[in-house]
Amino acid sequence: MKSRLAKSRILEFLGRDMGEVHPIQNLKEVLPDLAIFGGMIRDLTLGGTESFRSDIDLVSTASAEEILHFIGGYSPVRNRFGGFRFFFLGRPYDIWSLHDTWAVREGYVQASSIEDLSKTTFFTVDAALFNVRSELFYAPDFCRKSIEGRMLDINLIYNPFPQKMAMKAVDLSIRKRLKMSYRLCEFVLSNGVFEGRNTFYFECLLSHVKNSVGRDFEFSKQLTLDFSVQD
The missing domain is CATH 3.30.460.10 (Beta Polymerase, domain 2)
Structure with missing residues (x-):
């Protein structure tokens, strides 16, 4: 830019x-x-x-x-x-x-x-x-x-709302069609809440972390989010 x-x-x-x-x-x-x-x-x-x-x-x-x-x-x-x-x-x-x-x-x-x-x-x-x-x-x-x-990555990992940041990463990666760094993938899996929502995204992310160690993640399937994250 x-x-x-x-x-x-x-x-x-x-x-x-x-x-x-x-x-x-x-x-x-x-x-x-x-x-x-x-x-x-x-x-x-x-x-x-x-x-x-x-x-x-x-x-x-x-x-x-x-x-x-x-x-x-x-x-x-x-x-x-x-x-x-x-x-x-x-x-x-x-x-x-x-x-x-x-x-x-x-x-x-x-x-x-x-x-x-x-x-x-x-x-x-x-x-x-x-x-x-x-x-x-x-x-x-x-x-x-x-x-x-168009890469989502972590700048400062310290944050008072890690769960919110994890779910915001999911939201941004889908809405803005952004790739996600491997480090951020691990953060999202550790802090995100996927129960009953965006389960397919979670499965794709989990599979990526297990099978593509160190590589960036890109989610191509478009989903309708059933939650909102404020900027």
């Missing part, structure tokens, strides 16, 4: 409803290093602007107190991950101080700049970010390779 193409897709998506009163337009002027990351960047880099319909994740190097001060007009509430959630035009936004993100707060990642956010994600394809004010797209090499190769 070229930076120019990624930036173009992000700006195209934001341009749909980002007028002067849009919170991102306002917040980028007052919150240092305001960046978009997570599901929005992943989906736009893997597909087109029509592929993203979920919440938007924001992070700033500002303190939580500073963030709360500037988003107060949007009626924010604390989310369960240590940040704040607010809504604009019906779309949810989650925003954190960099130092309140889970991996940094728990000491798994040392963060001194907004780019260090790329070290905190569970999936390698989630490690890109877009600095809203400078309009710079940042993705470390491992993230670019994962996006270009």
Whole structure:
């Protein structure tokens, strides 16, 4: 994924409803290093602007107190991950101080700049970010390779919700037609819950791990998921 193409897709998506009163337009002027990351960047880099319909994740190097001060007009509430959630035009936004993100707060990642956010994600394809004010797209090499190769792999294995991450890996591999690294296959089998759902996927994955040691897994059969995973 070229930076120019990624930036173009992000700006195209934001341009749909980002007028002067849009919170991102306002917040980028007052919150240092305001960046978009997570599901929005992943989906736009893997597909087109029509592929993203979920919440938007924001992070700033500002303190939580500073963030709360500037988003107060949007009626924010604390989310369960240590940040704040607010809504604009019906779309949810989650925003954190960099130092309140889970991996940094728990000491798994040392963060001194907004780019260090790329070290905190569970999936390698989630490690890109877009600095809203400078309009710079940042993705470390491992993230670019994962996006270009359409490969799901583990970036930071420590996560407070391993079961959710396992089932999200299944969801993404099917919806986005992504390959899965052998390491992630083992993680999914150890932490996923397949009882009564996606049993064929589980059987294929189990067979792959047993018979194709060390090799990436690609699931070609399209299934209808009977569960949902939030970004």
